[in-house]
Amino acid sequence: MTWLKGIQKLRPVLVSVLFILTSQGGNCLVVSPVGHTLVNALAGTNVTLAVSYSGASDPVVTWFKGPLPVGTWTINANFPPDIASNSWSVLEIERDGSLTFIDVPLRFTGNYTVELTKSGQGKASATFTLIIYEIIQNVTLITEADFAQEGAQRFTLQYSMLQGVVEQEIWRFNGRDLKNSTHYLIEGASLVIFGPNRTDKGSYSVTLMNPFSSVTTHKNVTVLYGPDEPIVEPPPIQPFYKAGDSLIFSCQAEGFPLSIPQWIFGGQILPDFHQGVLNLTNVQTSQGGSYTCSVVNELTKEKREKNVTLNVYDVSLGSPTCSVVSVNNADLQYQCKWAGGTPEAQLSFPALSNTSSGAGTFSLTVTSSANLNDKTITCLAEHPIEQNTCNITAKSPRNFIPTVETSVDSDGKIAVTIRCVSEASPPAVVSWSQGNESVVTGSTYQISSDATQLKIRSYNISTFLLAPNYTCTCRNPLGSQRKLFQLQGPTISDSSLFPNQDGTIITLTWEVPPTSLVTGFDIQMKGPDLLSHSGGYSVPKRSSKEYRIIQQKPGYARSTDVFLLDPDMTYRFRIIPKARLTDGEPSKVHRIGPGDGLSGSAIAGIAAGIPCSILVLVLLIGIIFLIFYHHKKKSNKTRYPVSRAVEKVKTIQPKAVSHNILNRGLRPPPDYNSLHQMPSERSGTLPMFVPPAPVRVATTV
Template sequence: MAWLGGFGRLCAVFLAICCFSFQGASSQLVVSPVGHTLVYALAGSDVTLLVSFTGADDPTVTWLMGGLPVVTWTIGSDVPPDIAEDRKKVLNIDPNGSLTFVNVTLGYTSNYTFEMTKSGLAKSVTSFTLEVFESIQNVILTQPDLVIEGSKQFTLQYSMLQGVVQQQMWFFNDIEINSNSQYTVAERSLVIHGPNRRDTGRYTVFLMNPFSNVTTRINVTVLYGPEKPILEALPAQPFYLSGDTLSVSCKAEGFPLPTAKWDFGSQIPDQLNGVLNLTNVQTNQAGTYMCTLVNEQSKEKLQMNIILKVYERPSGNPMCSVQSVNNVNLQYYCMWPGGTPQAVLSFPTLSNTSSGAETFSLTFNASDNLNGKTVTCMADHPVEQNQCSVTASSPMKFLPSVRTRVSSDGKIVVTIECVSEASPEAVVSWSQGSETVAAGTTYQISSNATQLQIRDYNVSNFILQNYTCTCSNPLGSQRREVHLQGPSISDFSLFRNLNGTIVTLTWEVPPTSVVTGFDIQMKGPYLPNKSRNGTQKRGSADVFHTIQQKPGSVRSVDIFFLDPSLTYRFRVIPKALMVEGEPSEVQRIGPGEGLSGAAIAGIAAGIPCSLFFIVLLGIAIYFCFHSNKNKSRQRRYPVSRAVEKAITTQTETTPHHLLTGGLKSPPDYNRLNLTPSERSMALPSFVPPAPVRVATTV
């Protein structure tokens, strides 16, 4: 085989040279195999699927393994072949497109397709079949422990350490066995149907493949004759779960050994030598199994029964819920369907005496002690104990939401949604004033009543209308009123970029405002228009004009191509179809941003006035200070007798605020809010100065 591989490679090289010599002479891409298309290989060896081609210089080749691409390459390309990462150690592509397997393994046994494509030429394809074999080693032939005459069948099976079998042959006492009513030759086994004593003898199996062959023999003895049977299930346990695998055996002592037969109602389980192998056992296979032993010579019969219990866990987990009964009572549900046997369900916190199977419920009058109380359902099953919980609660406070849109027929559609978390689910009702809202042309209510749609052409019909939604369950209710109002804006802001060329306007609307769109208006220079000759500007506007229109769901917009050296003013007008609401406040951007013209003029006029006032204030302070200083000076010139007399006749009752000569007045304790006992020192006393005689010199 090695020399054949070398010869094939030489042929491939020769054909490749020929193809290269005559390239361009033919306009048809032709691919053909070199050698056999059915290739045998020994695992661990190297093997090549040789191909040749003509009609192109650098075609693209693809090798497919069982229809899936494994190698892709353009012949002559510097780009490495595209080979799956897990196959790079095994697969190599030769320069002529042939596929080489290095240390090939059994997993590469498959059909391979070689596809070659070239732009402008038809695709060319050829196919191979690769079969990888291992040398057959250590073949062991086995039989059941006991072959009983009259049993249904017994099977001879072979196992081996390694190897791939291409052909097997069975022999009984050196006579070849073919499949018939007595024998069935299957893969790796020989089944003998209805064995008897004549089947005692030597059985031989012959295995072969292109690289090896092995012969193995075994002697088989058919036994008969019953004794008291022994029945057991393995593994031994009180019950089995659905899906388990177990075996139930029926054995008896004696010589020859007896035949055994299992019975289970109308079903006859598979059996071999008195052993039942139950794989993926199901609940319908639970019950009483009877084993019958028969002595074929004496015709004596013995019977014994065994009971199998097969349980199945209920699917999923227990499910708890609470429902409203006439919006007055609470009904607690617990469900855990399926299972064998059915699970036993109970609510211990609600009742110690009531229980049910698979589905269980209890009904109670709604009361405050059940509001917010968590109730647990206990689910008992032989396989598993489980539980679930549910909490009943009254509706919680909620905020209604209002959405506005325009229908295809031009009507305003206002949707009010009221959703309150509650268990059981809250029932929603709608009213307008004292009247209940009923579904019709103008009003539409969703299937769960959480949404109310109001349809009308005239926005004025929505204004000053009050709607009330009530969410209630047996444990309580919550009410909210919705007052619809006309189109309006609650907040308007402006943000600009660092260059001042783009501004972003953002706004909000009141939650209950009916708005279907917005007009974005600007006052100031017109925004530039793009024309064929480039960007141009067209004057400015002294009044607000609409530059964009946005739907009612939009809350921001970007304005581009602004001149930072110019002044712009923006505002947003909310609309409900053709009805306009009050414009938003005006946002301004540009030089002197934040100061109006009047403010600037006021500041300019106020500066000189302020300076003049400061000068006058300084002069007044100076004169006051100078005057006080002159008054505080002590007189040093003589006084007249009249003055002396007036001074000497002064009494101690002179108020302290008339003192002169720099004496300080006593503190005002009334102002300090101190009682006599809180004073830290005695009040100062005023002593008038002694009379002074002054001589007058003339």
């Protein structure tokens, strides 16, 4: 029975192998910012929103700017990240999930959120705030008028710049920092001086700063007061003034007695002047024209006049707006509008035509072509006060994924809403077809006013499943995108069970295919009843061999919790997808309770090891059979007479030597059949053959 002892020695090895194959662990997905979450960057440089994660391998990482996704990737996947079309030249997703901006433009300022997901491991997210700055350049400091008048209500200094983003500004007067008070008000890009007087004459400066640049500009302000001696002096005339500006015209006469100047506009003497100073506050376009300052010496009766021409221009509010529309679904009509203003702004599309332009509202129709796809067209709006622009980009429909929502309406019918929306400019026109026939609105089909949604209603789910494939097509003059799909019955594509540490609560999660029709879920359980809140069973303790419904969830649900489980009992759970009265295939069965702990992967490992174990067992049985057969054959050989001398020699040798050698020094004979197996078929290392100890034999002549 030596072979039985050999088999017993292998038992610990087999148990250890099974333990290694069935062991498993669990992780929780976590993502953390690396560094600060408030990031300042200079436009045109590279910047990275760095993150680190743990708890799962190769999760799916998705970056959002506000609510909109800008890029997604499965870490360590063989395919490149999917970046939004308007950001693909700027954004890169690193191998650790971090988001890098290449030559980052100013428009990428905003809040960014990274979201990591892994099936069965949950979801984790982190949020950053990215502020993009430009170098501050060409800062100028202007005033409402060339001079401030003593006794006026207010005087304003305002800065402007060619480019830059201002984080902090400091105003100074003759080198002294200014702060808000009853005399000064710092508001927006302006410094307002309330009740200016002759002591406010001097040098004003403003310093504009951001984390990457600092610029200081100066302006000398002269305050008019008096007059001490009468003079006639209108201010330097600008080509035009903006509507809303405050203008000061000064007319003084030197002589005695003091001459009182008069301002005349449109043949009428203007009453709004004081000692020859005409103050036009919030001037309007109707006040443009020729102004005359008339001074008369009361004694000499000599009269002098000075004419000043005032041009008052007004720009329309806001900024120009651009759009592009489809003409007969074949041509593109670019439109630009900036109405109002005096005079109206001249509008043009230089990239499309060097000769065509218009005032106020302008449109230009061109034949659609491939080179206009994704090309940004600029509308140039030119006005004497300012030059402005707006941009429009025509885009062919982009690739899209139809979405399917299933519900039950008030009539008890299954209502399936299919939505097809493609990013496009001009907006894409959506059309629907089923098989080779177009879908039109009727009792079964309802198409939304913008044609982006198709709603199908029926009592019978076979109406949806047996129907031909549905197709939605999004089209504009630059191209089209077409999606063909087939609706599926209620189906669960994946499910998982997660117990708490005590085994008293479990969480079931599941997923459904995108085109599956599901209006609800039945959560079924097999096993003993759940415990009551007092700790006992809600009914006498019993174990059911049939599944029973313990919860019903709506069609949008993807998880549920089951409470009050007995950790000493065994339960089985499954999810049944439903489309109204039609049940789909159940999910896989999830078991929890004593003896539980083998995951799907462990069970698969055991299943894969069973054939190997059977093969080893067959080989052992074969070896035992060969040993038994060889022993039996040897015992059946013919025995010849043996001389007394030989018997004597044999008698002298200890009979227990062979038993001692087998029990102490020799190993069982090697399995030679295993030597002919492939390396992958061997369950262990090859046995080492140890020759038997030499035995002396006496020979009698």
